Amino acid sequence: MSNAPMPRWLIGLWLVLSQLGGALLAIAPIVVLGAIAMLTLGGGGMPSLFGLTCLSIILPIAFAIAAWIAFARHKHTAAVIFSGICLLVGALLYFAMDAFTRYFNN
Numbered sequence: 001m002s003n004a005p006m007p008r009w010l011i012g013l014w015l016v017l018s019q020l021g022g023a024l025l026a027i028a029p030i031v032v033l034g035a036i037a038m039l040t041l042g043g044g045g046m047p048s049l050f051g052l053t054c055l056s057i058i059l060p061i062a063f064a065i066a067a068w069i070a071f072a073r074h075k076h077t078a079a080v081i082f083s084g085i086c087l088l089v090g091a092l093l094y095f096a097m098d099a100f101t102r103y104f105n106n
Contacts, residue, residue, distance in 0.1 A: 011076050018087040019064045025090030029097035030056055056093050060086045 033056065067082035 006076070008076070011071065011080060014080060015067055015071060015083045018083045019060075019067070022060050022064075022087040022090035025087070025094045026056060026060055029093040032097060056089070060089045063089065 063082045063086040067079045067086065070076075070079035070082060
């Protein structure tokens with residue numbers, strides 16, 4: 001097994017694919033959370049749900065920006081970790097929304 005570093009273009013490809021995957025996984029929960037938050041804010045409902053919706057939009061964008069900054073500074077390990085966190089946030093939002101719907105449908 002060699003200790004040769006991974007080519008830079010593969011790291012860039014991982015950044016693009018993981019951030020697109022994270023965005024795709026986060027779109028549906030963000031839309032649903034946003035709709036529920038808007039409906040409940042009109043009736044004086046749950047303002048914390050609106051904050052969660054805003055946070056679920058800001059976190060993936062912040063980690064994506066951090067990943068590209070680290071990539072530009074040739075800190076490839078940090079870039080891969082930040083981009084993986086971006087994907088993880090999208091996946092966690094998806095699974096949380098699935099658990100939310102299963103809880104209220106049963």
